[in-house]
Each structure stands twice: as C-alpha cells, then as structure tokens.
Amino acid sequence: MAGKGIKSLSEALRGLSLGAQPCRTRPARKAAMGCTRTMATAVEGKPSNITRSVSEVYTPLTTVPVTIHAFPTLEPRSLEAWSTKHLYLPLRRDILHLAVVYEGDKTRQGTASSKTRWEVSGSHRKMRPQKGMGMARIGTRQSPLMRHGGKVFGPKPRDFSTKLNRKVYDLAWRTALSYRYRRGELIVTEDGLDLPLPDEFLYAASKGVLGREIEDGFVSRYLAELLAGLKWGKEHGRTTFITGDRRPNLFTGLEAGGENGRALELDDVDVKDLLETGRIVIERSALREMIKMHSSDLVQRVQVPGLRTKPQLGTAIVQ
Amino acid sequence: MRRLPRLPAPAAGLVPSSSSMGLTTTTTTTTTALRAPAASVTGTAWIPSPRLGNDRRHLSTTAPNAARLKKPTFEFDLDLAPEHEPETHTRRQPVAAPFRYPCGRRNAPRPDELDNDATYRPAETADGLEEVGGLADWWDKPEHWGPKGAAEYVRSVVGWFGPVEKVTDPALLEVLVKRAVVEALAVARSAKGRSLEARAEVEQVFAHTANGAYKLQDIVAVSIQPSGSEVATLEKAEAARVWDVLRGAVPPDGAAGQAKKKKKRLLQRTLVRPEHAQELIDSPSWDKGWKKAVLRNAVAKFWAAKRIQQLTGHHIADSKLIGDVTVGAILKMLEEPVKPPKLAELLQNKAAFEGLPNVRVFPRRVTPIDKDKMEGRWKIITRELKERDLPIIGTGGYSGAVEKRWVEGK
Numbered sequence: 130m131a132g133k134g135i136k137s138l139s140e141a142l143r144g145l146s147l148g149a150q151p152c153r154t155r156p157a158r159k160a161a162m163g164c165t166r167t168m169a170t171a172v173e174g175k176p177s178n179i180t181r182s183v184s185e186v187y188t189p190l191t192t193v194p195v196t197i198h199a200f201p202t203l204e205p206r207s208l209e210a211w212s213t214k215h216l217y218l219p220l221r222r223d224i225l226h227l228a229v230v231y232e233g234d235k236t237r238q239g240t241a242s243s244k245t246r247w248e249v250s251g252s253h254r255k256m257r258p259q260k261g262m263g264m265a266r267i268g269t270r271q272s273p274l275m276r277h278g279g280k281v282f283g284p285k286p287r288d289f290s291t292k293l294n295r296k297v298y299d300l301a302w303r304t305a306l307s308y309r310y311r312r313g314e315l316i317v318t319e320d321g322l323d324l325p326l327p328d329e330f331l332y333a334a335s336k337g338v339l340g341r342e343i344e345d346g347f348v349s350r351y352l353a354e355l356l357a358g359l360k361w362g363k364e365h366g367r368t369t370f371i372t373g374d375r376r377p378n379l380f381t382g383l384e385a386g387g388e389n390g391r392a393l394e395l396d397d398v399d400v401k402d403l404l405e406t407g408r409i410v411i412e413r414s415a416l417r418e419m420i421k422m423h424s425s426d427l428v429q430r431v432q433v434p435g436l437r438t439k440p441q442l443g444t445a446i447v448q
Numbered sequence: 449m450r451r452l453p454r455l456p457a458p459a460a461g462l463v464p465s466s467s468s469m470g471l472t473t474t475t476t477t478t479t480t481a482l483r484a485p486a487a488s489v490t491g492t493a494w495i496p497s498p499r500l501g502n503d504r505r506h507l508s509t510t511a512p513n514a515a516r517l518k519k520p521t522f523e524f525d526l527d528l529a530p531e532h533e534p535e536t537h538t539r540r541q542p543v544a545a546p547f548r549y550p551c552g553r554r555n556a557p558r559p560d561e562l563d564n565d566a567t568y569r570p571a572e573t574a575d576g577l578e579e580v581g582g583l584a585d586w587w588d589k590p591e592h593w594g595p596k597g598a599a600e601y602v603r604s605v606v607g608w609f610g611p612v613e614k615v616t617d618p619a620l621l622e623v624l625v626k627r628a629v630v631e632a633l634a635v636a637r638s639a640k641g642r643s644l645e646a647r648a649e650v651e652q653v654f655a656h657t658a659n660g661a662y663k664l665q666d667i668v669a670v671s672i673q674p675s676g677s678e679v680a681t682l683e684k685a686e687a688a689r690v691w692d693v694l695r696g697a698v699p700p701d702g703a704a705g706q707a708k709k710k711k712k713r714l715l716q717r718t719l720v721r722p723e724h725a726q727e728l729i730d731s732p733s734w735d736k737g738w739k740k741a742v743l744r745n746a747v748a749k750f751w752a753a754k755r756i757q758q759l760t761g762h763h764i765a766d767s768k769l770i771g772d773v774t775v776g777a778i779l780k781m782l783e784e785p786v787k788p789p790k791l792a793e794l795l796q797n798k799a800a801f802e803g804l805p806n807v808r809v810f811p812r813r814v815t816p817i818d819k820d821k822m823e824g825r826w827k828i829i830t831r832e833l834k835e836r837d838l839p840i841i842g843t844g845g846y847s848g849a850v851e852k853r854w855v856e857g858k
Contacts, residue, residue: 190771193766194749194770203608203757203763204754204757205754205757208746310766325606336543339549343550351598355602358602358606
C-alpha cells in the first residue's frame with residue numbers, strides 16, 4: 130500500500146516538473162516603451178530556445194572535459210571527463226561565504242587574555258581609611274576602578290570556531306573548484322609538479338661555487354621570468370600551486386619569489402586559498418584526492434541496483 | 449634571512465633514479481601517487497636519498513642518467529666565462545656556466561691567520577673603505593644571464609609548447625585553425641582504440657609540422673562538412689589521406705633519410721606568412737561556411753585545442769569546449785576583439801560639433817591646471833611657487849586646517 134502511495138506521489142511530482150510543461154512562449158510586450166534609446170545592457174534580438182518541447186529528449190550535461198597539462202611547457206597531455214557535480218557546479222556565493230567564515234573562525238587563535246580583579250597580583254589591603262581623608266572611599270588596588278586594576282569583562286582564551294554542516298562545507302570546496310574551472314583558471318598538471326631548474330645551475334650549486342644569496346636570487350628571478358612567460362606572474366594576479374606533498378624546488382623557489390605566487394601542500398589548502406590569486410595550478414592526483422575528500426554530499430542513502438551511488442572520479446578519454 | 453637548502457655534493461647525497469615517462473595511468477591509486485617523491489614529467493629525476501630529508505634542492509629537469517653527475521654538456525660561450533683569478537683564498541674551483549656568477553671574491557685573512565704581524569692593527573671604523581656593493585641585485589643585470597638576457601635564457605631552458613608570440617593576424621588565425629581542426633578530426637577518426645605507441649606517432653607528426661607550413665594548401669582544402677552535415681567530420685578515405693600527407697613530414701629513419709632530414713629541417717623553419725593565408729581565404733575554392741561546423745567529439749576537441757596551441761600559441765580553457773562548439777566560436781575566442789573607439793574620437797570623426805564655436809571636445813577631464821595652461825597662467829604660477837619653495841602640485845604633505853575639524857566637532 131505504502132509502495133503504491135509513493136508511486137502515485139512521484140507521478141504527481143513528475144507532472145509538476147519543468148520537462149512535463151507544454152512549450153510556452155514568452156509574453157510579448159504590448160505597450161510601446163517611452164524610451165527608444167538603446168541601453169548598453171540591452172539584449173539584442175529575441176532569446177531563442179528558452180523552452181524545450183516535450184517531444185525533445187532531455188539530455189543534461191553530465192561530464193565536462195579536463196585537460197591534463199605538462200608543466201611548465203603547458204602542453205596538453207591527456208584528457209579526462211569529470212562529473213558536472215564535481216567541477217561544473219553553479220556559483221553559490223552564499224555557500225562560499227559560509228565556508229570562508231567557518232574557516233576564519235576556526236583558525237582564530239583565541240588567546241587574548243586579561244586579568245580580573247581576582248588575578249591581579251598584590252596585597253588586598255584597604256588603600257586608605259573609609260572616612261576622614263576627604264577623598265572617595267576605595268577598597269583594594271585591584272579594583273577595576275583603579276589604574277592597573279583588574280578588567281571587568283576582559284577577553285579570556287576561548288574557542289571561536291563555529292559549526293558548518295559537513296555536506297555544506299564539501300559543497301563549498303567543489304563550488305570553489307567549479308568557479309575556477311568555469312573561468313578557465315583551474316590548470317591541472319601531470320603528477321610530480323615541480324619547478325625544473327637548469328642543469329648548469331644545479332651543477333654549479335652542487336659544486337658549491339654559488340653562495341646562498343646568489344642561489345636564492347637566481348631561483349627567484351628564474352621563477353619570475355618563467356611565470357611571466359606563462360602570464361601567471363605578479364602582473365597577472367599571482368598563481369597558487371597545489372601539490373600532494375612538498376616539492377623542494379617549487380616550494381623553496383616560491384618562498385624566495387613569493388610575489389609571483391604561492392605553493393601549498395594539499396593538507397594546507399582550504400576554500401579561501403582556492404578563491405585567492407589569479408589561478409590554481411594543481412596536479413592531477415591532488416585534484417582527485419581533494420574531490421574525493423569532499424564529496425560527502427554526493428552519497429545517496431537510497432541504493433538502486435545497477436546505479437552508482439555517487440559520481441565517478443575523472444575517467445580518461447585520451448591517455 | 450631565510451636560507452635555501454643547497455644541493456650537497458652529488459656523491460654524498462644524490463641517488464639517480466628513473467621515473468616513468470609521461471603521465472601515469474588514470475587507474476593509479478591517488479594516495480600512493482600523492483606521497484610519491486617528486487618525479488619529472490619529462491624525463492629522469494634525481495631524487496634525494498631519504499637520509500637527506502626531502503627539503504633539499506635536487507635535479508628535476510631532464511637528466512638522462514647518472515652520468516649527469518659529471519659536468520653537464522651545454523654550449524658555453526667563452527666570452528662569458530667567469531673571470532676567476534688564481535688565488536689562494538677561493539674555496540672552490542669555478543665551474544663553467546652560460547650565466548655569469550661572482551667568483552672573483554676574496555676573503556680577508558683573519559687576525560689569527562697572520563703570523564705575528566706586529567704592524568697589524570684591526571680597524572675600528574669603516575672610514576676610508578671602498579664601498580663595492582652587495583650581491584642582492586646581481587641577477588637584475590641582464591648581462592649576467594648570457595647574451596640575450598634573463599627572459600631569453602629561461603625560454604631556451606624551458607621550451608614553450610607553441611610559438612612564443614601568439615598569432616594575432618585574423619587571416620593567419622583562420623587558416624591555422626582550419627588546419628588544426630582538419631588534423632584533429634583525422635587523428636580522432638584514426639586514433640580510436642589506439643595504443644600509446646600510436647599516440648606517440650601522432651605527437652611525432654605534430655612536432656615535425658609544428659609551424660603549420662607543411663602541405664598547408666592540401667590540408668586546408670579538405671571539407672569538414674561532407675554532404676552538408678552540421679557536425680564537423682571527415683570521410684574515412686579523406687581522413688586516411690590527410691594522415692598520409694602528415695606522415696610524410698616525418699623523415700624516415702636510417703642513412704637514406706639523412707638527405708631528406710636536412711630538407712625537412714629547412715622546411716620547418718619556414719613560417720606561414722599572413723599574405724599567403726589571406727590569398728588562401730580569398731581563393732574561390734575556400735569553403736566559406738566551414739565556421740558553422742560543430743565540434744562534438746571530445747577527442748577531436750582535445751586534439752584541435754592542442755594543435756591550435758601548438759600552431760598559434762593560444763591556450764583554450766576546457767570550460768570553453770563544453771558541449772557543442774562551432775569552429776567559428778573557437779576562432780572568435782582567439783581573435784582579439786576590436787577596441788571600441790573613445791567617445792571623444794567618435795565625436796571628432798563624426799565632426800558632430802563642427803558648426804558650434806563654443807563647444808570643444810577633450811579626450812579627458814579638463815583640470816584646473818589645464819585651464820591655467822589654456823590661459824597662459826601656468827608658467828607664472830609654477831615660477832612663483834618655486835620661488836617660494838612651495839609644492840607645485842598637491843599639498844606637499846601639509847594637512848588641511850585642524851581647526852576645521854574642531855569646528856565640525858569631529
């Protein structure tokens with residue numbers, strides 16, 4: 130009986146869906162507009178295909194392409210198909226805001242501390258007699274009314290962290306990645322993302338003929354020129370590199386030349402980092418791991434035989 | 449100051465190891481790949497031994513084998529050789545490098561190194577010492593990077609995929625994009641179910657025709673909409689023919705191919721001229737409607753984007769290639785939009801206020817200084833301000849009247 134009820138409910142809901150609506154046209158504006166001037170924001174021409182006929186089969190976009198590049202040549206090496214639920218989510222500024230505030234609250238140190246009158250050191254002797262001195266009555270020198278006395282409602286160490294549902298936070302991660310993807314600011318590289326340094330420099334460094342200052346200066350300038358060539362440098366909004374673990378050349382290079390970008394290990398990345406700087410350069414395995422770790426909202430409790438409970442991580446199209 | 453960990457002596461710390469070429473397969477376990485030591489994408493990597501820790505700079509560029517521990521082979525300009533003097537105080541022997549590094553410095557002997565020199569008295573002030581400067585701006589000088597400066601040096605080391613300067617000429621872009629699309633369709637048609645070896649062959653063919661000049665006319669003459677179809681595709685026979693034409697660019701191996709190799713190398717240097725591209729477009733055989741063809745196949749789109757990047761230097765983002773994309777839309781992405789004229793230019797060109805003597809058009813806001821200049825007062829104002837030692841523009845750091853704030857109760 131219950132099964133029949135659910136079936137009829139689902140039928141009713143299907144009737145309400147967009148796909149079941151007959152093809153409707155936009156109502157044409159009858160009244161003549163007072164202003165005939167063309168506005169800069171006006172849309173020219175009639176928008177086409179805002180509705181879909183019932184006879185047309187609804188085939189929504191399910192995957193988007195992700196090209197894996199070589200670094201630093203930026204040569205496309207392979208192609209993967211990723212679910213739209215991973216990398217093509219609509220922009221939700223509210224969710225991103227929630228996530229950034231949540232992270233900010235969580236990272237507050239919260240160590241500000243002041244002393245109450247009971248914690249200020251010193252004798253609790255009455256400062257002067259209650260009467261007879263011609264002055265106001267006072268008690269101890271720890272009184273909040275006194276200079277160097279205690280603080281009444283001062284800060285005490287506390288935890289500022291707020292709560293955010295795990296599924297909302299995970300959605301924020303993928304929304305941030307999707308935002309970057311849509312803008313063409315997510316560059317996925319092959320595994321082993323690192324800064325290749327010239328052989329002759331490494332040879333000279335291995336011989337110890339360059340001082341540390343010269344080495345630092347060389348790497349910093351070399352990286353600056355490399356990023357400038359790719360239009361990824363300071364003039365183009367800096368670049369965030371994300372790798373699975375610490376890569377010596379890349380990380381030390383960007384420590385020396387931080388004005389052009391930053392390098393982060395996967396464990397150190399948060400949503401705010403994904404929204405900062407001009408672009409995100411991430412290695413393939415780090416992206417997979419990041420999305421794998423933040424897919425809690427994609428798991429369905431209802432198990433249907435033959436259907437996947439969550440979208441598959443990127444599948445190779447061109448290897 | 450932060451100090452970069454330097455490379456230790458090679459024999460002491462570096463262990464050459466080999467890594468897989470190219471990309472690992474998609475089935476690789478992500479967790480293990482994440483923790484794997486940094487591997488070069490282009491060749492062998494030098495990985496520090498575990499006892500050194502993971503924070504030391506190591507070789508990560510193309511390093512063929514352990515022989516790289518010896519002196520690297522590179523073209524070395526003798527004129528740029530560091531001038532090192534045979535001196536006793538230098539700790540290490542200088543090495544040859546295409547860039548110039550400071551190596552003629554000497555350390556002054558310490559007092560304990562002097563053999564009972566009775567006349568020696570340590571200086572107490574810095575008076576009389578020559579100021580020679582530090583090394584902070586050493587790499588800011590272009591001559592220290594070789595004959596062509598830092599940018600050129602980095603370019604020679606890295607080697608970009610595609611031309612350094614992006615192609616901007618519209619006719620050239622159109623011809624090269626058509627070439628890229630035709631080749632991509634041919635590859636996508638023939639590369640179905642191909643192995644990695646077949647993929648390497650495609651890469652080789654594309655590398656040999658990287659400038660797009662090879663048999664250009666033959667390739668762009670191919671129609672990508674046979675029998676007027678909307679979707680861009682190639683006939684099977686046509687795809688095979690295009691592929692055969694392309695394969696002809698790769699010189700055959702062996703001694704017999706040596707003579708041809710030289711010819712091909714010459715051919716590679718020749719670039720497509722914009723005039724030639726314009727001629728091709730203007731010719732009656734050029735298909736005018738090819739831009740309406742829709743690219744639907746993901747593999748074809750990948751190869752097209754890759755080939756466009758190789759031929760024109762334009763990188764196309766993945767998000768621009770989602771769903772059905774017309775070739776014209778791709779071409780539009782690459783073409784730089786025409787800059788709209790400024791209002792002042794527009795009015796000037798139209799001669800809108802020509803008959804009105806009291807109306808003038810300026811390209812920017814008319815400032816008080818402009819008005820003074822028009823009246824001929826500005827020179828006098830400047831001179832008088834200079835005489836009084838007052839700032840010519842701005843307040844010279846003097847703030848406004850403090851009393852005003854008091855009156856306003858702020």
